[in-house]
Amino acid sequence: MTPRNLTPTRPPSAPGTPTALSATGLRKHYGRALALDGFDLEIARGTVHGLLGPNGAGKTTAVRCLTTLSSIDEGAATIDGIDVRQHPALVRERIGLVGQFHAVDEALTARQNLVLFARLSGLSKVRARSRADELLESFQLTDAADRAVSGFSGGMRRRLDISAGLVLTPAMLFLDEPTTGLDPRGRATVWQAVREIAAAGTTVLLTTQYLDEADQLASRISVMDHGRVVAEGSPSELKRRLGGDRVDAVIADAALLAQAADVIGRVAAAAASVDPDTRTITVEVADGAKALTPIVRELDLAGIAIDDLALRRPTLDEVFLHLTGQPGAADAAQQPAHEEAR
Amino acid sequence: MTTTTITHAPGETRDRRPNAVREGWLIAGRDVLHWVREPWGLIFGLAFNVMLLLMFGFLFGGAIDVPGGGDYIAFLLPGMFALTMLFGLESTMTAMAEDAKRGITDRFRSLPLSSASVALGRAIADLASSALSLGVLMLGGLLIGWRPTTGPAEIVLAVVLLLWLRFALLWLGIYLGLSFRGAGATTAVQVLVWPIGFLSTVFVSAETMPGWLGTVAEWNPVSATATATRELFGNPTGATSGWLAENAVLAASVWPLVITLVFLPLAAAAYRGLRR
Numbered sequence: 001m002t003p004r005n006l007t008p009t010r011p012p013s014a015p016g017t018p019t020a021l022s023a024t025g026l027r028k029h030y031g032r033a034l035a036l037d038g039f040d041l042e043i044a045r046g047t048v049h050g051l052l053g054p055n056g057a058g059k060t061t062a063v064r065c066l067t068t069l070s071s072i073d074e075g076a077a078t079i080d081g082i083d084v085r086q087h088p089a090l091v092r093e094r095i096g097l098v099g100q101f102h103a104v105d106e107a108l109t110a111r112q113n114l115v116l117f118a119r120l121s122g123l124s125k126v127r128a129r130s131r132a133d134e135l136l137e138s139f140q141l142t143d144a145a146d147r148a149v150s151g152f153s154g155g156m157r158r159r160l161d162i163s164a165g166l167v168l169t170p171a172m173l174f175l176d177e178p179t180t181g182l183d184p185r186g187r188a189t190v191w192q193a194v195r196e197i198a199a200a201g202t203t204v205l206l207t208t209q210y211l212d213e214a215d216q217l218a219s220r221i222s223v224m225d226h227g228r229v230v231a232e233g234s235p236s237e238l239k240r241r242l243g244g245d246r247v248d249a250v251i252a253d254a255a256l257l258a259q260a261a262d263v264i265g266r267v268a269a270a271a272a273s274v275d276p277d278t279r280t281i282t283v284e285v286a287d288g289a290k291a292l293t294p295i296v297r298e299l300d301l302a303g304i305a306i307d308d309l310a311l312r313r314p315t316l317d318e319v320f321l322h323l324t325g326q327p328g329a330a331d332a333a334q335q336p337a338h339e340e341a342r
Numbered sequence: 343m344t345t346t347t348i349t350h351a352p353g354e355t356r357d358r359r360p361n362a363v364r365e366g367w368l369i370a371g372r373d374v375l376h377w378v379r380e381p382w383g384l385i386f387g388l389a390f391n392v393m394l395l396l397m398f399g400f401l402f403g404g405a406i407d408v409p410g411g412g413d414y415i416a417f418l419l420p421g422m423f424a425l426t427m428l429f430g431l432e433s434t435m436t437a438m439a440e441d442a443k444r445g446i447t448d449r450f451r452s453l454p455l456s457s458a459s460v461a462l463g464r465a466i467a468d469l470a471s472s473a474l475s476l477g478v479l480m481l482g483g484l485l486i487g488w489r490p491t492t493g494p495a496e497i498v499l500a501v502v503l504l505l506w507l508r509f510a511l512l513w514l515g516i517y518l519g520l521s522f523r524g525a526g527a528t529t530a531v532q533v534l535v536w537p538i539g540f541l542s543t544v545f546v547s548a549e550t551m552p553g554w555l556g557t558v559a560e561w562n563p564v565s566a567t568a569t570a571t572r573e574l575f576g577n578p579t580g581a582t583s584g585w586l587a588e589n590a591v592l593a594a595s596v597w598p599l600v601i602t603l604v605f606l607p608l609a610a611a612a613y614r615g616l617r618r
């Protein structure tokens with residue numbers, strides 16, 4: 001009865017336009033608070049775009065407005081050339097969403113959830129079942145497939161949540177902090193999934209608090225703060241603007257901190273900052289790993305012993321310090337420890 | 343690396359267009375899975391109704407007179423049927439509030455579903471569970487001596503009027519569930535259905551109540567359905583005179599219509615209001 005291939009999930013609308021998503025001047029109020037305050041974004045078709053920002057920056061609000069879950073107070077947004085405010089139903093046919101918070105039915109099993117969402121996405125019973133099996137396999141949930149979600153660990157729930165958003169491969173996929181709370185293996189699985197989805201031609205908007213995640217996956221990054229985009233560019237462009245990598249040197253003898261800061265600052269040709277509590281000297285280096293050898297040599301020549309020396313990417317806090325001249329948000333200091341450790 | 347598992351390779355298509363009836367069934371099917379996986383909520387609900395029936399039928403029943411004469415059990419049963427429809431309000435409200443809180447509603451809203459699907463799914467599931475409760479109560483009633491004495495047409499009409507009340511309360515439940523999502527709201531409704539249930543002719547005739555209470559009870563929509571159902575089953579109505587005694591079936595048809603006309607638009611607005 002029902003013909004297959006009824007509705008292409010990737011409709012041939014506006015095939016010439018290279019823009020998959022465009023938002024200009026979005027504004028969104030929650031009561032008197034402005035969650036989006038002139039938010040602009042443009043994403044080229046088939047690319048992965050990272051939206052980076054601290055807690056409360058407005059990432060989730062932006063995603064909810066663009067995916068028609070929340071209304072837009074002011075501004076214009078189009079997906080695939082379709083106006084988000086005027087034609088929300090058409091937009092929903094083209095998008096997939098993995099929200100920040102779990103949205104699966106706790107009382108059902110993983111398989112029952114996936115089959116339900118697959119059938120609601122328009123798959124027949126048979127295809128929904130095989131699609132569920134594929135996704136369970138891909139996200140390492142096969143063993144737990146027939147257990148109630150209420151007994152899942154946070155990471156298992158997250159993977160199920162993500163797979164539920166991938167039932168059909170949409171023209172445009174929104175992932176809101178997909179790896180928050182995942183262990184390294186879960187994170188690798190999600191990263192691989194994002195790469196595969198992008199390779200299949202889907203445009204991806206990925207929000208994250210982790211610079212390294214955006215760097216790994218995205219070809220362009222928008223940094224957002226206080227409801228608007230404060231910087232935009234390719235990862236290398238942004239890194240250049242962020243002033244490159246940091247070297248942390250932990251000095252063995254606290255008495256030699258000032259002298260060590262002089263030496264390191266001279267070698268790196270930049271002002272080194274000193275944290276006496278941890279006996280750590282931090283300096284921006286332009287040429288990454290190549291900067292380490294001269295620092296070690298000069299400290300050695302000056303007779304200063306070091307406990308630890310590490311090259312790391314700027315933390316999100318430093319990014320915001322650099323871009324806005326002030327800490328990004330009051331709670332930016334609550335970054336998970338591993339972010340600091342990168 | 344293969345690209346056949348995570349991405350949806352086979353044709354990148356859906357098999358079916360958005361269709362409210364199909365989606366409503368699927369969403370209602372989710373409730374059936376809940377009942378199968380966690381049957382205790384449903385079983386306790388049914389057991390509770392039977393317990394109420396036995397309590398009022400045998401414990402208090404001997405002390406209650408039915409104006410106009412007649413057996414109390416025969417009077418009570420149709421009242422219990424109507425009360426069960428009222429109790430359904432709470433499950434509609436809880437289900438809507440929980441889904442909204444847990445992000446399930448957002449998941450539905452991000453899918454290309456027809457706009458009526460979620461409400462339709464709720465309606466199918468809730469009418470089904472209320473029909474089941476009704477069936478269990480009727481069986482219980484038959485076991486303790488309740489008998490409909492009229493023809494099949496009247497019996498069918500009685501069941502239709504009962505489910506019609508349940509249908510109307512569905513919109514009130516959806517509206518309340520989406521508008522008041524705090525933990526206190528559900529408890530408030532759980533508590534408030536009791537005075538609404540008692541301030542009706544479910545357990546005693548309005549004619550045995552003090553003046554103003556009797557008037558309130560007569561104008562209670564639950565009383566209209568209870569009285570109409572009694573009439574249609576050929577059971578004692580406990581109403582010997584007054585507007586309701588004469589027009590019970592009309593009242594039981596109009597009250598749910600009024601509730602639906604008021605709360606269906608409010609429920610739809612509350613659902614749209616989730617976009618806020």
Ligand SMILES: Nc1ncnc2c1ncn2[C@@H]1O[C@H](COP(=O)(O)OP(=O)(O)OP(=O)(O)O)[C@@H](O)[C@H]1O
Binds near residue numbers: 034053057058059
């Ligand atoms: N439903 C809401 N009601 C009131 N205020 C809200 C609501 N949702 C978001 N906000 C406010 O809007 C601002 C942006 O929140 P949003 O959730 O978009 O941030 P985010 O970048 O996603 O943060 P996080 O990294 O913590 O997820 C915050 O100040 C938040 O308090």
Ligand SMILES: [Mg+2]
Binds near residue numbers: 176177
């Ligand atoms: Mg967020």
